[in-house]
Amino acid sequence: MKLFREIKKCFENQENLFYLFLAILIVPNIVLCFTEPMPAVAKVCNVLLPFSVYYAIMSWSKNCGRTFWILFPFLFFGAFQIVLLYLFGQSIIAVDMFLNLVTTNSSEALELLDNLIPAIIMVVLLYIPALVLATVSVVKKRKLPETFIRRERKRVRIALAAGILSLGAAYLLDFRYELKSDLYPANVCYNIALAFQRTAQTQNYASTSKDFTFQAKAVRPKEHKEVYVMVIGETSRAANWAIYGYDRETNPGLSEVEGLTAFRHVLTESNTTHKSVPMLMSPVSAHDFNSIYRQKGIITAFKEAGYRTAFFSNQRYNHSFIDFFGKEADTYDFIKEDTRDSGYNPSDDELLKSVAGELAKGATKQFIVLHTYGSHFNYRERYPSEDAFFLPDFPVDAEVKYKDNLINAYDNSIRYTDGFLTRLIRMLQEQGADAAMLYTSDHGEDIFDDDRHLFLHASPVPSYYQIHVPFLIWMSDSYRRNYPALMQNAENNRQKNISSSASFFHTMLELGGVETPYRNDSLSVTSILFTEKPRVYLNDHNEARPLDDIGMREEDFEMLQNKGISYR
Template identity: 55%
Template sequence: MEDFRSKYPRLSRVLSGNILFFYYLILLIVPNIALCFTEHWSVVAKVANVFVPLSVYAFILSGFRNVSKGFLWLYIIAFFAAFQIVLLYLFGRSVIAVDMFLNLTTTNPGEAMELLDNLLPALVIVFVLYLPPLFISIFMVVKKVNEIKARRSLRLLVARWSFVPAVLSLLCAYIWGGGYSILNELYPVNVGYNIYLAANHQYKLHHYDELSKNFSYQAQSCRSKDDPEIYVYVIGETSRADNWSLMGYKRPTNPLLSTEDGVIAYPFVLSQSNTTHKSVPLLMSYVTASDYDSVYSAKGIISAFKEAGFHTAYLSNQKYNHSFIDFFGKEADDVIFIKEMPGIPKDPKDLDLLPFVRQELDKGYKKLFIVLHTYGSHFSYKERYPEKDAFFKPDSPVDADWRNRPNLINAYDNSIRYTDKFLHHLIEMIKGEHVSSAMLYTSDHGEDIYDDSRKLFLHASPVPSYYQIHVPLIVWTSEPFGQEHPDLVHYLKENSLKQISSSLSCFQTILDLSGISTNKSVDSLSLCSGNFKEGLPLYLNDHNKPLTFQSIGLGKEDFDNLKNNHFRYE
């Protein structure tokens, strides 16, 4: 030790225990300070959010003669601090949510790499902040350099003096904090709680087969077994209604569907979730935000069709991710994930699903139900369509930067045009069967594309935006269907300008279109019904609780958009 001090006197002074103590303490508390500026917490909650963890960290670090050893014990906190900073860079607010942890298990590596490529500034920041102290602390522990004599009284003084405002602010938060909750408003306690909730979700997911084995829709068809019928349910990805010309967008993003007979557009549709792993199960089952926990013991819409005597197929342009999406999809008689199939291009486009639709149609089943899960407009948008389909240009560069917004919008609109092309070819394929048939399309959620001064981008943020939950919905019915069921088509048109929750109505509508009744049927939720009732929108929050729009923290810009688009939310 004396050799190190004599050989590197300046370095030994810089690496004294007290200097490192403050260095480590500041790094650990960075996300707490940042959250004070981003979260809508009370003042006393923000004060507690800084001083309570500061006091705890100071006491822990002071308990080690070698302060670097204490930092290594706390490095898991530093790891989550880095994660938190990246999250704030990406979404602008909120702690690391349950959905963030679940997204780690359900996002495929290709999606992750597309996103990470565009988070370089945030990654550089966290590497600069949190890698050097890791190397320094390991060096100090291994070399025992930090045992250079340093007065620990200063560290203990900081710990004691921070303890007083910590206790006082915590008491004040409980008294005047407006329903203050440590589990929600104290970092990193809230992160730990969210990890627990995510682990609990994964545990139930692991036992899904056991929990759902006795579930039945008791589904029955009211139509003749001899009459051929085809119904197709298309679940899109990351498509927002504001960029569909069928929904009022001024750019020609739906040139084919806008001229297709039998297409009915629904411009006032909101999703109950902005994350795929929640919104798709909501679309594929009777489950809603109000009873989401029942998803662990429920089966999907495919099971209802199977019970009613239909041959079923699930065709996906997604990857396996061991979620409810997979569970509900694998209920089908025929299950194809084209990304997992040999001989398919590395990055298949949605039109690559159509040959498999053709195969199902050619099998000649009288009663056929197909669910298609597309890749839609998932970032990176330019990768979602072939170069020959680039109508709006320039469509590059499309790196995640607000200065690239014109190019990003061009690429995004091209992806919507490609969805239009996909749906048009699908309809023409079904129409060619000359039987009673219908198709329903909606998207799981929308997307932010630097639309206002907040400069928000992507989706799945802990607090949604208007653009993330306003989704397109269309229904197409064939001419034979219209002739056989004119009352259903009448109500589909009559309800087209009403306010709709896709998570509530899509399941009920596709079953009504096919003439299937279940023990979960709710007439007032079906767009085919004369009894359809508009309702106030709910949002499924990160802790799986149904909340009103006033309580989830939407920004003023979001409420303005809702008002301007004639949505009611109170």
């Protein structure tokens, strides 16, 4: 009881709470010093300047509990930041993190929630007791002594001067230093403003793109029956595909398919679905991503060229460009939205039923886009239990100790994708038409692959495993006979360095014989004009940056080199 009374007395002391609250506010800044690859002078500034500002705000009022609550948005950012660091190991809260909150469906979020429990517990223990103490201070109208306030305000002046000097030193000694990018929480506030701006632009998309036209036309004979399918995979990394040299049998079907070309050195320009998929479905790339608000997608190009179009997705609405582009089609269906059951989790093979129904309509010119759920975590739920080939595939909790089980489950999902694509190709071959299929994945995935113990995707700084993706083209017997040059060009280009984000759209147009001023054959992998371009990545501020300028680590460049992939 005596110990309890001492503790109670300690926390009732407003001076003690003042320093406690100040320490809690600066925790994320201190943690970032250990996680971010910044020069020492930048780390000093990242602690000293925010600390001095918090110090000044805390000394502004005699009731430190009320001031602490006023600073609640920064406590929220701190909690979010700690969870982010637990999940990805580095970087501040990105614009894409905020956008993911509104574009990720609830079922995906719930799949990850169990794996964030340690971070959530950490955040609760750090912030909730402090907020309770602050509430008690406010309710009981406790105040700091006047002498304490005067003394602390004098110290604040010194702290602010030191903070401003540290900022000047950071700019002077580190030419790459930017307050909006490197100083927490100023960078988070800037990213929030960008997130609101992009959300507003997205909501206005219908009006900003309404007059857009591809001026597209078909150049092949109208009487020739043609069927083209563009398949966008999910979270599938090339490192686990047997046709790219993986030592497990993850591609028993595709390895036997004739007319298939697998491109080996393909990187995506984004590790987030809400950016990567729109780039695959439109002319935009990392170099001009912000033009997406004025343009439409590839489905509209094929519609203008006289094709009957369809879009089938095994993902839920995300209220962004994937939805907008998909709904341009004559027929569209987000199959998970066909029921109110939030737990409905159909396999990708359900999409084949939609494809069969569309093919049965017998249109002479057909273009179909499929958006699969592929290998998205939780991997074990991406394939039927009877299709589990690599065992054990339980449990699949996001912990290093379950890495082997996670890999087994992930490889099973890749093997299931292999079967899905093989069955789709068989359906197309049976049409007896000029047919082609183009496949890639939006991004890859980390699965505790090295000593960094990274997991999942969409991290602010990508890894090799998140950006090296499969890229396949299949052409039917009839198509190869009629357009042998396209097959030959594809074979000639399959070892070249390719950006899926930049090449997917243009390759699909060439495969379908659709001409438009927006088509660039130097980006089409089936063109003799294809030209390798410098590697870039779409960063959080929608800037195209070289791969060696986005924070990737030595381990990632070693893997790229091992795979024969140029990163410049």
